[in-house]
Amino acid sequence: MTEHIINIPTPADLPAAADAFIDLMGDYTVFAFNGEMGAGKTTFISALARQLGVTEDLASSPSFAIVNEYRSDTTAELIYHFDLYRLKNLEEALEIGIEDYFDSGALCLIEWPDRAADVLPLDTVMVDLAVEPDGSRRMSVRLPD
Numbered sequence: 001m002t003e004h005i006i007n008i009p010t011p012a013d014l015p016a017a018a019d020a021f022i023d024l025m026g027d028y029t030v031f032a033f034n035g036e037m038g039a040g041k042t043t044f045i046s047a048l049a050r051q052l053g054v055t056e057d058l059a060s061s062p063s064f065a066i067v068n069e070y071r072s073d074t075t076a077e078l079i080y081h082f083d084l085y086r087l088k089n090l091e092e093a094l095e096i097g098i099e100d101y102f103d104s105g106a107l108c109l110i111e112w113p114d115r116a117a118d119v120l121p122l123d124t125v126m127v128d129l130a131v132e133p134d135g136s137r138r139m140s141v142r143l144p145d
Contacts, residue, residue: 001126001142008040008137014047017139021048024141028125030102032113035129040137041111044129045081048109054079066096078106084115093119 004024008017021044025031033041053074066086070079080101087093093116101108102121113120126142 001144004141004143006139006141008044008139010136011043014044015051017044018048018051021139021141022051024143025125026143028123028143029105030108030110030121030124031127032110032120032124033127033129034113036131039129039131041129042083044137044139045109045111049079049081052077052079052107067101078104080104080106080108082108082110082113084110084112087112087115090116090118 006017006020008014033045035041049070053072054070055073056070066082066084068081070081071077072079082098082101084093098116099119102119110116110120113124123144125144128140128142130138130140132138
């Protein structure tokens with residue numbers, strides 16, 4: 001895996017961080033976002049979706065719906081945003097058809113991916129968000145080789 005680091009000093013730096021992330025995305029479609037509660041996974045995914053052309057309000061996590069669907073207004077690309085925090089087991093992920101989403105070719109952005117680790121595609125991009133002592137965020141993006 002090839003690792004890239006994106007530093008996010010303040011919330012005002014989110015658009016630039018999202019642009020840097022987009023530059024790394026290539027043809028990958030499944031992105032697994034790891035980080036403790038409050039690390040900024042939902043906030044970053046919302047900024048990323050905005051940079052990808054989604055204009056609807058994305059302020060909330062899909063925690064209660066498990067998955068939200070967005071469409072880019074500029075490219076018409078489908079984006080699925082998963083929050084798997086409330087899943088009790090892998091079977092629940094399979095019941096919502098998670099593998100079909102992964103196989104769809106649409107962009108899949110997954111929070112709490114450990115809940116479905118056994119069915120993540122081999123080419124899933126692993127993203128770790130961490131809160132630094134000064135309150136900034138450090139994002140590690142590991143691209144499969």
